[in-house]
Amino acid sequence: METHDTTSALYVVATPLGNLDDITLRAVALLRAADLIACEDTRHSRHLLDRHGIRAPLLPLHEHNENAAAEKLVAALGAGKRVALVSDAGTPGISDPGARAIAAVRAAGHRVVPLPGPNAAIAALSAAGLPDARFLFAGFLPTKAAARRADIARLAAVPGALVFYEAPHRVAETVADLVAALEPQRTLVVARELTKLFEEIAAMPLADAPAWFAADANRARGEFVLIVSGPPPRLGIDAEAERVLALLLAELPVKQAAKLAAAIAGASKNELYQRALELKAV
Ligand code: SAM
Secondary structure: OOHHHOOOOEEEEOEOOOOOOOOOHHHHHHHHHOOEEEEOOHHHHHHHHHHOOOOOOEEEOOOOOHHHHHHHHHHHHHOOOOEEEEOOOEOOOOOOOOHHHHHHHHHOOOOEEEEOOOOHHHHHHHHHOOOOOOEEEEEEOOOOHHHHHHHHHHHOOOOOEEEEEEOHHHHHHHHHHHHHHOOOOOEEEEEEOOOOOOOEEEEEEHHHHHHHHHOOHHHHOOOEEEEEOOOOOOOOOOHHHHHHHHHHHOOOOHHHHHHHHHHHHOOOHHHHHHHHHHHHHO
16 A cells, blocks of 8 residues: 555545446555545445455444534544545545535544545546537536526536536436527437446437437436537627627517628628527527
């Protein structure tokens, strides 16, 4: 083991998303040497730990007891122990408990050491093949429809890919809301059951997504990462041209509105025509 992993600290350890072999050599060595392992669900983690002959005592740390569990972590660190933190799957603190305990540990003057590894968002992005150089990790959208739609509207113009986590019973609704609010030519990548038996990664124009899900009920099963590519470039259409176009579009057919807006605002007729089609589709 690297020498800097042998001192007392809180080690934040990423664990597999599904395939139990997806654990780093460093994570196994650290967990074997840990004095205490904080985990979301002790029964769930025991399965992974048993497989690697890891016998350290387990301390439950989940969203309902995180503050109390943090006090126990601080006490263990105060006694010079090596403490690990894992979640049920992937990286602790990423749409998972951990952040409050980590803040408390650091505030108490102890070191926090990340052991990087699996994360569903990064695994999905790595296989998405999208051209975007940037992404925004949006995690889980709100479960209430109005709040979810408002969130999507706020994210629509972010200049990069959008990455969402979603549960199977909500995936169809969320996809419908994405389709309603975002440009139809954006690409949707559905990454389902990553690293597991029924892993599936599919890319499609956003507009085709409802039909893709409707074609096979199995496509709405399992755990999901949804990625939407960044907004299409809006070259040459400034705010004034867009304003004129919107006004004319309220009164005229798309072609005529685009032609007149181009003449009035001095912008490209083709670009305004494309934009008019987008506006009409919303
Ligand atoms: N901390 C985890 C990480 O680092 O990715 C995320 C935990 S969050 C509670 C669980 C969500 O992550 C799932 O609802 C799903 O959106 C995503 N996820 C986790 N495992 C996945 C997998 N094997 N395939 C696709 N998505 C997964």
